[in-house]
Amino acid sequence: MSTFHCTSCGRAIFRSEALLQRVTLSSFEGHRAECYAIREAIDEDSLRRYDVSLHEGWYCCRFIMMRMVQDKFGTGDDLLVYSDAVVEVADGQAPPALASRGSVVKLGKRDHDAVISAPANQDKLLVVKHGAIWCPPCRHMDVIISRLIERKALPEVRFFELDTDEEPEIAARFNNRAIPFFTFYYGGRQVKVDVRGAHCVDGGIVGAIPEQALFTFCQTLVDRLGKPDRRTA
Ligand SMILES: [Zn+2]
Structure with missing residues (x-):
């Protein structure tokens, strides 16, 4: 068993038990927007909320989780978490050093x-x-x-x-x-x-x-x- 943490602030986002599948939302010039589809997050209420036309979601320091309001990608009501925004940490292991946001x-x-x-x-x-x-x-x-x-x-x-x-x-x-x-x-x-x-x-x-x-x-x-x-x- 393991927990997935935000790569920027380190907070715990979801448990491996909540993981449903991995989906590709889009592909643009070799960059694939890959997401984990999950059943539930650990503490959704403490994340910041946003709401736009096609999707709604919750995030901390970097975008974390969304749900398609229009089911454009066949992901239904599942929550989607960008795979490059989280890191998996096995139970009993220490979370890795946090990644920097790059030089922009x-x-x-x-x-x-x-x-x-x-x-x-x-x-x-x-x-x-x-x-x-x-x-x-x-x-x-x-x-x-x-x-x-x-x-x-x-x-x-x-x-x-x-x-x-x-x-x-x-x-x-x-x-x-x-x-x-x-x-x-x-x-x-x-x-x-x-x-x-x-x-x-x-x-x-x-x-x-x-x-x-x-x-x-x-x-x-x-x-x-x-x-x-x-x-x-
Ligand atoms: Zn974060």
Whole structure:
């Protein structure tokens, strides 16, 4: 017997006896959103609640558990827990050291504008992903962005994230209500983009972006914005 714990905060989420099956909710560019279907959680009431059109759920520091309100994936009333958000610990064993959230800096209303205007960031393209931890396309983008950072594929780009639930004031600066939503900054100002084939609102891009497309788009933007400096160098 064992207990599954949150990989970020370590809290116990469900017991192995509650495990029904493992399901794949979606697959996007090699990243599969794999979930455990479970009967019940250990202490659902102490988790934070959310409710959106297709699903409802509960989470702690990182998205933990949901239930499809429309049975899109044939999972019925089962609770779904993303497998990459939990770690199994056998009874009698000590929980492992907690995983870090990676190197994407999370912005809040106290530091959002300061980070954009910081002197050290003036010659970098800053990409801010507005999203929420319960949003599957946002999670896909987290994986893609982590890959680009690990590969050091875009040294002139800095990625940030903004939780739209925690920071509604900044999210409300844009005429956009969908996530993920990407905004771009260079030299202390927003770079408004209008990309053919993408849904753009208020100079930002709405929706998930394939890895290669995000890479090419950022690199093209960096090349264009960085040109005057390069000429004088
Ligand atoms: Zn947690």
